[in-house]
Amino acid sequence: MMQPVAQAIDVNKRYGSTAALDAVTFAIAPGETHALVGRNGAGKSTLVSLLTGLQQPDSGTILFDGEPAPPYGDRAAWRSRVACVYQHSMIVPHFTVAENIFLNRYPRRRGGGIAWNQLRERARALMDEWHIGLDVEARASALSVEERQLIEIVRALSFGARFVILDEPTAHLESAAIARLFAHLRSLKDAGVTMLFISHHLQEVYDVCDTVTVLRDGKRICTSAVSTLGKDALIEAMTGETAEPVAQTATFDRKASPVVLDARDVRGGCVQGVSLALRTGELVGLAGIGGSGTDDIARAIAGLAPQMRGEITVDGRTVDPAVVRSAIEAGVGFVPRDRHEEGLVLGLSVAENATMTIDDLLGRFGFIESRKRDAVARELMTRLDIVASGAQQPVGELSGGNQQKTVLARALARRPKVLVLVHPTAGVDVKSKETLLQDVQRARESGTAVLIVSDEVEDLRPCDRVYVIFGGRIVAEIPAGWHENELVAQIEGVSA
């Protein structure tokens, strides 16, 4: 019997107190296309970093073709074994295809100059060998995303590796490009290349893969031939068995509450006409994988999406999707996806960050009375339990959880009628996550309508209902009491 191309035997990897990988054993047979799936935090990225030699396992063994993996740090040896194509391009845009393939390994002329003819010939030979019809003299910047990914795959193969890891290659692709990429992947497979395919789109697993391994909470749950594993069984493996419906604590009386957020026919970007309505005191989820359009919808409501159109009103006041101030004044509080990118000015104090949305209310003629500002800030800090040495501490010195709460404070400072949160619990620890969701719950009890954009089941659990977006449209509106499996299937776009 042939040795597996790559094998992990009983590997463990811990980060602090959390086990990222817990005694994982799995093998990839020669020539197969093997899918690795799991929810966020299941351990996929960790496993990839172990298989590519970027990190060392705490214990356990990695084998290639039955032989022990190269020593940690010997990049050249690792590269000849395994290659990884990441979702973020590692291509130099202004270089030609040939230059990118042989980046920093250019054939030399005598005297040290680059042998350009030889470079092009070698690149062409590679293209012919793998049946990829790219012009080696084209600039990478002129190519489409999936063509650039092909450059990366060819570069990987040029190191001698016949095992390629594709880390969410389709995350930034549209369907036609995905089809073209898949055609190439199939021909590479026919030529004997083994692939490990990581994807959030389960349908793709069925389209291109032979075998699938499911990770959950750092453990390998199962490995199975794709053809024998139904979609229900696959989702069940990913989520674990949650047979009983999710308990719904707060009983929300729809009829008693007026509609406060009314968004009609929101479109633009990849969003193709989405309408949604929230009532006061209602907690609603907006679920969808990256690229489904959930972000754009949320940003349109917050006035941060100039590319979006739609009729959005909050309590009768119109929100212009391109004007932040219109959203803030209409009563929208916004917690953006990335707190470092859009949430905080790290060099400024907690007080200044928390009151940034109400800087027009803190004094006369636009002057800011620091006593008033600090009083407001301290009240918010107490309410949200923000731990800092004082209101004057620069927010950059706080922990991730407290930073995130400061962003929430900024959103709540104006007592919004609608609170929109995008991936609010990303990158915060478990404890902060809990308190954050409690704060959201409290805001909702005080009558604020809350829209949570997330694909994390934990964030969506307390929601009164969940809109599911797939491909820029609402594909389902699920009332509280859903099964995790059902929701995940809708989010991943594999529902029957």
Next chain:
Amino acid sequence: MARERVGGANRRRFGLASVREAALLPVLVLLLVVGAFVNGRFLSSANLIDILGASSALALVVLAESLILISGKFDLSLESTVGLAPAVGVLLVASQADRGWGVHVPVWLGFLCILLTGAIVGAINGTLVVKLRLNAFIVTLAMLIVLRGLLVGVTKGNTLFSVPDAYLYLGAQTAAGVPVSVWLAIAIFIAAGVLLGHHRLGRAIYAIGGNRQAARAAGINVDAISFGVFVAGGVLASLAGLILAGRLGAVSANQGNGMIFTVFAAAVIGGVSLEGGKGTVLGAATGVLLLGVVDNLLTLAQVQTFWIQAIYGVIILLALALARVTSGREE
């Protein structure tokens, strides 16, 4: 990353950072003491007032640059505005016999046109950098060259001596024994300090420089304010140009030439960050005074002018090293 740094180490860095604001004051005092030994006249009130007077034009340009730097942008062309704006003002007023345009604009309107010239230059820079999102370094470098060329063009390379008396007032007159320009600079610095520290516009400038996207998401009109800062910078530079013209009683074709290096030096020595979001008016003022004192000392010590540039450069490097040590960050 922040999580690990909370606590002792971090508080220490914060403590030193506030020391940084005052770090230049001891240096300034030290220089004054050294100065007293170098030359007996140094500490005389006449000499000290002289230093202030000589620094006031530079101070306004440094303030302009500081505002723009705090907002996270950059303007090299301020030095050209310092020359061009007063030249335009003189040309509009002066007769053709005095090398003017002979349009005989009233002096008060000429004065407004000086400020307007600065505002227009700022508006062009603002449009290119903020609205069209071009690189501020390249845009304002090109603008520096264009305006320099315009100044040489409109003056035909000559020095304009027919500066109206009203224009001389700021630079040449004194009030209570101190040049009017110094009073003006002090007033503007206080106003700017209050604005930056206690007005939403000022705080917005810090927020924009610290994180443009976060500022936008918080409802701050980032583009309008950023644009406004360029315009304000241009106006301040034109006012500085008028002060210089008053001090010299003339506008030469190379007024302001090379000034931008000193401007950046003073701002950076004063703790204004080139990365945006950081810096104070007090810091900028200290930076200006430090350079002013050094300049005066070198002159009094009769250091040959050939060496002054090199000594200036060394002082700037020392100040940067000091900033690195005290704030733990590169500027």
